[in-house]
Amino acid sequence: MKRKLLLMLLCAALGLGAAQAEVYRVENEADVPADWAEKDTLRLTCIDTNRSDAMVLQSGGEAMMVDSGEGRYRRRVYATLDGYGITELKYLLNTHCDDDHLHGFIYLMYSDLYQVDAFLSPNTTTYVDEEGYHQQAVKATGTKNIPYVQIGDGDELTLGNAKLTIFRCPLPTGQNNRSAACMVQFGDSRAFLTGDIDNETMQWYAATYGEKLRCDILKAPHHGLATIPDSFVEQTQPQVLFVPNRSALSTKVTAGWVKNHMPGAALYFSGDGTVTMLTDGTDWYIWQEPNYVDPQ
Numbered sequence: 001m002k003r004k005l006l007l008m009l010l011c012a013a014l015g016l017g018a019a020q021a022e023v024y025r026v027e028n029e030a031d032v033p034a035d036w037a038e039k040d041t042l043r044l045t046c047i048d049t050n051r052s053d054a055m056v057l058q059s060g061g062e063a064m065m066v067d068s069g070e071g072r073y074r075r076r077v078y079a080t081l082d083g084y085g086i087t088e089l090k091y092l093l094n095t096h097c098d099d100d101h102l103h104g105f106i107y108l109m110y111s112d113l114y115q116v117d118a119f120l121s122p123n124t125t126t127y128v129d130e131e132g133y134h135q136q137a138v139k140a141t142g143t144k145n146i147p148y149v150q151i152g153d154g155d156e157l158t159l160g161n162a163k164l165t166i167f168r169c170p171l172p173t174g175q176n177n178r179s180a181a182c183m184v185q186f187g188d189s190r191a192f193l194t195g196d197i198d199n200e201t202m203q204w205y206a207a208t209y210g211e212k213l214r215c216d217i218l219k220a221p222h223h224g225l226a227t228i229p230d231s232f233v234e235q236t237q238p239q240v241l242f243v244p245n246r247s248a249l250s251t252k253v254t255a256g257w258v259k260n261h262m263p264g265a266a267l268y269f270s271g272d273g274t275v276t277m278l279t280d281g282t283d284w285y286i287w288q289e290p291n292y293v294d295p296q
């Protein structure tokens with residue numbers, strides 16, 4: 001059954017103003033209106049890669065990824081890309097170089113399964129991380145002749161008719177907090193992909209960017225392990241929170257926490273099954289697949 005989420009519930013609870021987009025939670029894509037097949041849309045898919053980030057964005061015939069999950073889940077990523085008929089990725093955007101965000105990209109670049117037009121990272125090519133995944137990725141771009149592009153705060157990218165704006169904290173507080181967060185805008189619809197920023201950086205974001213953080217969809221920072229401060233909730237005002245983690249493993253972002261701090265918001269755990277979010281620039285349709293079972 002279709003369930004309409006009204007932002008007025010969230011706004012009333014927080015004392016906020018006018019509503020944003022309307023969000024419909026449905027069982028599967030068959031519940032999306034038939035006339036949407038003719039519309040220009042943005043599709044955001046958060047793949048079930050357990051407790052790691054792997055997202056696919058599609059708009060206007062173009063596709064990209066934001067993070068790739070751990071390497072051991074790469075076949076799930078390939079199955080998703082192949083299921084969509086994707087053969088070319090305009091960008092591979094790595095928010096930061098932890099293995100649960102970057103390792104899958106290394107496999108993907110070497111696989112030769114997809115044409116990759118550019119690899120994007122907030123780090124320089126000479127940056128050396130403790131685990132060595134960044135240098136492996138840099139080596140892969142050189143071996144496969146994939147352009148390496150360093151991205152920074154305020155940079156803008158396009159994907160079809162979608163615009164992506166990069167946010168990044170300059171404070172020297174570690175790779176997680178210096179993740180390249182990404183605001184995706186399509187028409188009036190906005191989704192904020194936050195990497196692994198933690199509470200301290202979320203407070204800095206709220207104070208620095210203010211209403212620029214307003215969004216319909218929020219990726220829970222740091223796999224739902226970081227407490228989200230009220231100042232960040234007030235600036236983002238999300239209707240939907242999705243968590244790249246299994247519900248059983250998320251210790252901070254729980255149904256009770258969301259009920260108390262983000263009343264009216266829907267909660268999804270992509271580690272319990274791939275979550276797909278589709279917008280025409282005004283409304284959203286969201287559905288979740290069953291938990292992924294790897295082929296034997």
